[in-house]
Structures are given as C-alpha cells and as structure tokens.
C-alpha cells in the first residue's frame with residue numbers, strides 16, 4: 702500500500718540547501734511513500750480579513766495538505782525560529798477556525814543549516830506549533846543537519862555515506878510512524894472519538 706506524503710520546504714531560495722536535502726529524502730524514501738512537494742511560494746501574507754474568501758493559492762494549499770496521508774517539513778532555521786514564509790503557510794492551513802488542515806496529519810520535521818545546531822531551535826518551535834494544531838509528530842530519530850557542500854551531489858544524491866545511512870534510516874522510521882498513526886486514526890477505530 703502506498704502513502705501520499707506532502708513535503709513542505711521552508712526556504713524560498715533557488716539554491717536552498719533544504720531543497721537539496723528534500724530531493725535527497727525523496728530519493729531515499731521507501732518506495733511505498735509517494736512524495737510530492739506542497740509549494741508555499743505563492744501564498745499571500747496571512748490576513749484574517751481574507752480568511753473566508755482567500756485567493757486560489759490558499760485553497761490549493763489547504764487541499765494539498767488535507768489530501769496527504771502524511772507531511773514532512775524540511776526547513777532551515779531563521780534567527781533561531783521558523784522561517785516566516787513557512788509559518789505563514791502553516792497559519793493559512795490552520796484557518797478558518799474549525800478547518801485546521803493539519804489536524805491528525807502524521808508529520809516529520811527535518812532541516813539543514815549552515816550553523817552548528819542544524820535547525821534544532823526551529824524544530825523545537827515547530828513542535829509547539831504542530832502540537833497546538835493536533836498533528837502527531839515523529840519524535841525520534843531527530844533530523845538535525847549541519848550542511849557541508851561535499852555532503853550532496855548536484856542531483857540530490859548523498860555523497861557522504863554516514864549522512865546517506867542516517868537519512869535512509871530517518872525515512873524508514875518516518876514511513877513506519879506514518880503507518881502507525883494512520884492505523885490508529887482509521888475511521889471507526891475505538892480511540893477515534895473526536
């Protein structure tokens with residue numbers, strides 16, 4: 702059985718190291734995961750005035766999140782927190798009240814930065830946001846990458862063997878986690894009372 706995974710990249714930069722990481726993760730994912738990017742680039746700045754009649758990009762974003770079986774967030778850390786473009790996308794997805802697209806979506810968080818802590822503080826902030834939005838999260842392994850140019854080849858292949866093994870392990874654990882959550886939240890399950 703295959704699972705549709707939507708991945709969000711927290712950087713808008715053309716040469717984003719997180720886009721390189723995301724490409725590597727797509728290559729290393731178990732074949733039963735069907736990986737598709739959910740773009741955030743065309744979303745306007747969140748404005749509550751537009752919530753009930755937003756531009757098409759907002760509806761497309763929410764629909765893509767809702768149709769995914771699981772989400773994977775691949776993001777840099779900006780000033781020890783979540784990049785604004787990504788937080789903006791999450792804010793749109795969480796609204797209007799009662800229509801939170803992230804509820805019950807099994808979600809993984811991983812990221813690369815040029816700094817030594819490899820997006821650890823961004824991930825901690827993201828966990829608070831996703832907890833509030835009722836999105837179950839992969840707790841372990843954690844994915845903190847300090848980017849070195851020699852880690853990746855031009856097409857997203859992972860040149861560094863230790864990094865490749867770790868990322869492959871991460872995606873295997875992520876797939877198993879998504880499957881656990883989906884089996885527990887299947888319609889009609891006894892624990893499913895909300």
Ligand SMILES: Cc1cc2nc3c(=O)[nH]c(=O)nc-3n(C[C@H](O)[C@H](O)[C@H](O)COP(=O)(O)O)c2cc1C
Nearest residue numbers: 712714717718719720777778779780781814815816
């Ligand atoms: C506005 C801004 C803030 C940043 N803050 C951090 C930070 O808090 N921690 C960190 O490790 N790197 C930080 N960096 C450096 C990023 O790790 C680096 O620019 C990285 O390439 C961003 O990922 P991207 O290439 O996917 O956009 C920051 C970069 C920018 C542009």
